Amino acid sequence: MAKVMAGKEPLRALRKRFASQTSTDKLSAQVRRTLVTTLYTQPGSLAIGAINGIASTAIAAWVSQNEILYLSCIVLTVIAVARVTAALGLSPEHDGDSTRKLEVIYEVGAFSYALALGSIAAICIVMNASAAVEVLMVANATCYGVGICARNAGRPVIALGQLSLVCLPIMFAALWVGTLAHIALFITMLLLFPAMASITFNVFKVLRDSIASAETSARLAEKMQILARTDVVTGLANRAGLNHAMVETMMALEDDACIALMWIDLDRFKEVNDLLGHPIGDRVLSEVARRLRDVAPEGATIARFGGDEFVLFSPIRDRKQSEQIASEVHAEIMRPIRIDGDRLEVRASVGVALLPEDANDADTLMQNADQALYHAKIGGRAQTRFFDQSMTRDLVRRREIEDELRLAIQRDELSIFFQPIVDLETGKIRTFEALVRWFHPVKGELRPDEFIPVAEESGVIVTLGNWITAQAARVCAQWPEDVTVAVNLSPLQIRAPGAALGIRNALREAKLDPHRLELEVTESLFIEDNHATAAFIEELAAEGVRFALDDFGTGYSSLGYINNFPFKKIKVDRSFVSGPNVGKKSEAIIRAVAEMGTQLGMEIVAEGLETIDQVQAVREAGCTLGQGYHFSRAVPDYLAAMLLAEEREGPDGLRKTA
Secondary structure, three states: OHHHHHHHHHHHHHHHHHHHHHHHOOOOHHHHHHHHHHHHOOHHHHHHHHHHHHHHHHHHHHHHOOHHHHHHHHHHHHHHHHHHHHHHHOOOOOOOOOHHHHHHHHHHHHHHHHHHHHHHHHHHHHOOOOHHHHHHHHHHHHHHHHHHHHHOOOOHHHHHHHHHHHHHHHHHHHHHHOOHHHHHHHHHHHHHHHHHHHHHHHHHHHHHHHHHHHHHHHHHHHHHHHHHOEOOOOOOEOHHHHHHHHHHHHHOOOOOOEEEEEEEEEEOHHHHHHHHOHHHHHHHHHHHHHHHHHHOOOOOEEEEEEOOEEEEEEEEOOHHHHHHHHHHHHHHHHOOEEEOOEEEOOEEEEEEEEEOOOOOOHHHHHHHHHHHHHHHHHOOOOOEEEOOHHHHHHHHHHHHHHHHHHHHHHHOOEEEEEEEEEEOOOOOEEEEEEEEEEEEOOOEEEOHHHHHHHHHHHOHHHHHHHHHHHHHHHHHOOOOOOOEEEEEOOHHHHHOOOHHHHHHHHHHHHOOOHHHEEEEEEOHHHHHOHHHHHHHHHHHHOOOOEEEEEEEOOOOOOHHHHHHOOEEEEEEOHHHOOOOOOOHHHHHHHHHHHHHHHHHOOEEEEOOOOOHHHHHHHHHHOOOEEOOOOOOOOEOHHHHHHHHHHHHHOOOOOOOOO
């Protein structure tokens, strides 16, 4: 009995260690679920173990011809079949089966089988079965207990519980018999507990730490993935997040489902950043994002595509619903925004494309929405446009023109025509405005309003503008020194790096005095890029180049521009001279501009003069110069030279002013 008491010390130590491990082991629900899942992996190993135990018991019963062992074999078979059936029928991946339910079901089967197998071995010892039968059952039970500790180490309670239920009946039977060999068996099996417990807990710790580490890595990866797909300013999806959401939505889309993609662009948002600063600009973007969330339908994806562009991607019932959503989105964005007491008017252009009406895949859908947005912007901004097939034809046409325009510059298919600007008092030609013409070898003459916008969109305008300036300067150098040449400049040309250098090179190569070159700019230029424009004008004006304000009165007219920049000439737009709305108001505007020009020492040019009555009216209003078909259309350089020659020879010049 002293040996029995001595054997209790390792058991106490084992129970203490087990209790400590259990109390301090705070596993997350997901890690615990994963560990329980390991119990149900490879159900084939359970079947093999069950077959081995049943076969061993059957052999023992047959050799000893013992009815109790036959009955035990039947009980063991029932338990084994139930365990294998449960392992095959339950799935840890099924959310309906709780972790605790899976654990309890496994425990019942495992503990029942272990107790039955250990009891059968104990029966063989107590009933003094043959040595071969006793060795067979004891070895089978002990090997099962040892093997199960490794297999079920993910749940030490179950693993060591099975080991205990297998071994304790055998140990008690050995003590009951009491022979030296059986006492030795008892001690051996007693020492098996701490050894297997140490191995089980070590395996469990490695397994638990590996799973916990994998779970942590998975959470970090998921967090990083979310961050990689989220815009930091607005909290919306970014471009990567939008692509991911679109792929998932398209994959889950039913055959008869519809999708709307709305491409939203904030008009003139650059002015907010330039005038108020980027922090205010970011707050405006965040407010727009909040408004989009408020009006977006359930299941929609909202993304900040970049800069001041947003995309709303949403399943819809039909086109009517998409029109309603677009209307709500546009109205919500256009509401005034108040930031730090300031009231900001934000305008937006919206392009909409539908699937499957306008496209069959996500890429085409985005392209078509972009096309609709482009037409909304060129149509006057602050409006919504839905895609239609004519936009695709326009795109093909623009791309065709862009490609051919690049070749046209290389092949000298472009020509410069010159339209005279006449002194309304003397009838003398004071200036020629250089106008580009494109005579396509196949398509004939292409209008400037057809290819100039394409040149601006594609960036070809920089090359084209420098070429026009160089050609105009070269021709002007052949004229009398009192005649100047005027060249229109695109805002993109002015913003291009080295813009002023391109103008100076043209003057140097043509050997033209800078005072004989006039550069015409429009009012919109100052709205979009005031600083770059100021630097450009100041640099060239210092060298003697003259500047004229073109199309005055049609854009964002401001006397500040006239006061801040060294303009020598203002051109009154033709709509005040020969447009359908010409009347007393337009005449009053012309008189006011002319009076201002007189006081500031500027010349005022009236454009679009077509009749003698118009000429007389603008002259009486105070305009000093005139331009239009009444005097001459734009002509090639050799005809411009002839006009000058005739003027110099004749006494009255182009006396169509009388």
